[in-house]
Amino acid sequence: MLHKITHILDKAGLAWISPVVRLCAGENPREQGRQIFRLIGVPLIAILLFLGAWAVIAPKVETNVGTLPGPAAVWEQAGGLWQDHRAERERRAEFYAAQEQRRAAFEERFPDREWTAREYSGRPTYIHQIVTSLKTVFMGFFFASAFAIPIGIICGMSKTVYTAVNPLIQIFKPVSPLAWLPIVMILVAALYTTDNPMFERAFLSSAIVVALCSLWPTLINTAVGVASIDKDHLNVARVLKLSWHTKVIKIIIPSSLPYIFTGLRLSLGVGWMVLIAAEMLAQNPGLGKFVWDMYQSSSSQTLSLILVAVFTIGLLGFLLDRIMLTLQQLVTFDESSV
Amino acid sequence: MDPTLLDDYKRPFLELSQLGKTYPTPRGPAVILKDLNLRIRKGEFIALIGHSGCGKSTALSMIAGLNSVTEGVMIMDGKEIDGPGPDRGVVFQSPCLLPWMTAFENVMLGVNQVYFHVSRRERRTIAEHYLQRVGLGDAMHKRATDLSNGMKQRVGIARAFALDPKMLLLDEPFGMLDQLTKYELQDVLLGLWGKDQKTALMVTHDVDEAIFLADRVVMMTNGPAAKVGDILEIDYPRPRDRHALLADANYYRYREHLIGFLENCELEKEKIAREKAENAASKKAKEPTLV
Ligand SMILES: Nc1ncnc2c1ncn2[C@@H]1O[C@H](COP(=O)(O)OP(=O)(O)OP(=O)(O)O)[C@@H](O)[C@H]1O
Ligand SMILES: [Mg+2]
Numbered sequence: 001m002l003h004k005i006t007h008i009l010d011k012a013g014l015a016w017i018s019p020v021v022r023l024c025a026g027e028n029p030r031e032q033g034r035q036i037f038r039l040i041g042v043p044l045i046a047i048l049l050f051l052g053a054w055a056v057i058a059p060k061v062e063t064n065v066g067t068l069p070g071p072a073a074v075w076e077q078a079g080g081l082w083q084d085h086r087a088e089r090e091r092r093a094e095f096y097a098a099q100e101q102r103r104a105a106f107e108e109r110f111p112d113r114e115w116t117a118r119e120y121s122g123r124p125t126y127i128h129q130i131v132t133s134l135k136t137v138f139m140g141f142f143f144a145s146a147f148a149i150p151i152g153i154i155c156g157m158s159k160t161v162y163t164a165v166n167p168l169i170q171i172f173k174p175v176s177p178l179a180w181l182p183i184v185m186i187l188v189a190a191l192y193t194t195d196n197p198m199f200e201r202a203f204l205s206s207a208i209v210v211a212l213c214s215l216w217p218t219l220i221n222t223a224v225g226v227a228s229i230d231k232d233h234l235n236v237a238r239v240l241k242l243s244w245h246t247k248v249i250k251i252i253i254p255s256s257l258p259y260i261f262t263g264l265r266l267s268l269g270v271g272w273m274v275l276i277a278a279e280m281l282a283q284n285p286g287l288g289k290f291v292w293d294m295y296q297s298s299s300s301q302t303l304s305l306i307l308v309a310v311f312t313i314g315l316l317g318f319l320l321d322r323i324m325l326t327l328q329q330l331v332t333f334d335e336s337s338v
Numbered sequence: 339m340d341p342t343l344l345d346d347y348k349r350p351f352l353e354l355s356q357l358g359k360t361y362p363t364p365r366g367p368a369v370i371l372k373d374l375n376l377r378i379r380k381g382e383f384i385a386l387i388g389h390s391g392c393g394k395s396t397a398l399s400m401i402a403g404l405n406s407v408t409e410g411v412m413i414m415d416g417k418e419i420d421g422p423g424p425d426r427g428v429v430f431q432s433p434c435l436l437p438w439m440t441a442f443e444n445v446m447l448g449v450n451q452v453y454f455h456v457s458r459r460e461r462r463t464i465a466e467h468y469l470q471r472v473g474l475g476d477a478m479h480k481r482a483t484d485l486s487n488g489m490k491q492r493v494g495i496a497r498a499f500a501l502d503p504k505m506l507l508l509d510e511p512f513g514m515l516d517q518l519t520k521y522e523l524q525d526v527l528l529g530l531w532g533k534d535q536k537t538a539l540m541v542t543h544d545v546d547e548a549i550f551l552a553d554r555v556v557m558m559t560n561g562p563a564a565k566v567g568d569i570l571e572i573d574y575p576r577p578r579d580r581h582a583l584l585a586d587a588n589y590y591r592y593r594e595h596l597i598g599f600l601e602n603c604e605l606e607k608e609k610i611a612r613e614k615a616e617n618a619a620s621k622k623a624k625e626p627t628l629v
Contacts (some may be wrong), residue, residue, distance in 0.1 A: 053448055230434070235434070242447075254439075
């Protein structure tokens with residue numbers, strides 16, 4: 001049981017919790033104490049040292065929007081943003097409550113007339129911007145996966161296709177999101193011309209740029225995974241004369257799943273990194289735009305707000321990576337034993 | 339000899355004629371098999387023995403269609419073999435099950451392919467039947483990774499038989515197992531083979547295994563350019579009993595024959611090597627020495 005819990009924690013990338021669990025189970029307190037110090041204490045000390053150094057150095061750096069804010073100021077701004085969001089939510093709730101009252105009164109007075117409800121049009125708060133960013137990155141990630149996994153599988157199955165596609169991969173892989181964005185924006189503006197668009201253009205452009213920059217690790221890893229499938233497994237497919245479709249579904253995808261997930265994890269990392277730049281330029285109302293707007297406003301809070309964004313981006317990126325890592329380890333089976 | 343038997347040999351179930359295999363290597367072509375001739379009757383159990391590296395697996399995988407033929411033809415049941423197919427069930431040395439599937443799913447993969455015309459329920463019954471026959475009734479829904487080697491090989495055998503193939507090709511299927519498991523699986527194999535009357539060709543290193551299982555033991559000469567060196571008919575009635583066999587006087591004669599052949603091959607090999615070395619030495623001696 002205990003072994004199982006710690007095993008799951010290890011798999012979820014939370015190895016640092018396992019000594020605490022072991023300690024609670026009364027297992028060798030001395031040894032567990034040392035482990036706790038090593039896995040939790042040491043990183044904690046490093047973080048405290050970092051914050052200390054930051055607090056000492058920051059006030060000495062003068063800029064044209066005031067001195068560099070220390071950790072306390074940044075923390076305060078983060079709290080402020082959260083307060084803003086709460087206040088906004090309250091206003092929204094009040095708006096709808098008031099509207100509901102008016103509707104009741106209206107229907108009482110004119111039972112035969114139609115009531116037209118109105119949407120609350122508040123400004124997006126920091127939390128909304130985070131949500132937009134996450135939506136954008138997942139959309140881009142979805143585009144990237146939907147393209148890269150099938151192509152990767154085909155590349156892995158056929159050396160000829162791989163040789164044909166490889167130069168294109170090598171050329172497009174290093175292109176920066178900043179180079180893609182103008183082209184994508186122009187193309188989206190030209191081609192995405194519905195009257196009732198499901199997505200904002202800025203949102204779509206950012207997502208496509210994320211996809212263009214992040215699809216390469218998935219493509220390459222999928223191709224490598226498929227190309228390195230155990231020959232015996234392919235022989236099974238040959239003996240059974242499996243159709244192409246069955247072979248892909250039953251043998252090729254499952255056996256290259258660990259590689260595919262490694263690729264997906266790298267892709268999501270790249271996508272998140274690229275997203276901020278794309279949002280800044282495309283004016284997609286997410287974290288990138290937030291940073292850009294703060295920079296433009298150049299008030300005394302500019303720097304601390306941007307720093308809040310920096311930490312948010314870092315923490316969310318870390319979280320996404322952890323989620324992908326866990327998924328990746330869940331699909332990795334112990335192949336050596338078969 | 340029984341005349342009907344002779345007739346069987348005239349129209350064999352599987353005929354390998356002038357079979358040859360050459361691998362291109364950086365140091366020129368390597369001739370592994372040359373002029374390999376073999377005729378197998380329907381329902382016969384053939385054991386193939388020979389020294390390591392002589393080309394047994396190569397021959398087997400060629401019959402399975404997994405390895406291309408350089409020379410000669412293989413005719414099975416009146417048709418030339420060109421490529422793999424489910425009419426030849428293969429049991430590999432390492433069971434090579436698909437590790438992300440259960441034992442049942444591994445067998446079903448083949449059953450679905452061969453019995454595409456019957457209902458899903460019937461297909462499940464077929465897979466379950468064969469898994470039960472190999473003694474995996476209780477473990478059939480375990481993941482392949484969680485099975486022991488012996489259990490995996492049982493699944494491998496069930497998978498091959500569930501295809502209802504015309505022929506079984508087994509490449510040292512019990513090579514990795516301990517003695518007890520090996521005996522058990524030999525019985526499982528014989529049980530399935532005897533009931534379904536398949537033709538079987540099995541590569542093995544184990545002389546006793548060959549005698550116990552086979553109708554005929556085919557001995558291959560050492561490579562390079564290996565071919566069939568000798569064939570030993572094992573004249574025991576079936577079903578066979580392991581203990582009765584050991585008590586039989588003929589058993590040791592068979593054993594001597596097989597081991598004698600293998601030892602002879604070894605001596606031959608040494609002789610060739612020695613001659614080669616002597617040749618090289620004498621050549622060197624004849625070369626004029628530079629002053
Ligand atoms: N792809 C290849 N290219 C070149 N040579 C090969 C190739 N595959 C096998 N060989 C050679 O062919 C010979 C026969 O190999 P094979 O695996 O058939 O032997 P075997 O009789 O099954 O041996 P063992 O009893 O050890 O399994 C070996 O000498 C091997 O080195
Ligand atoms: Mg072999």
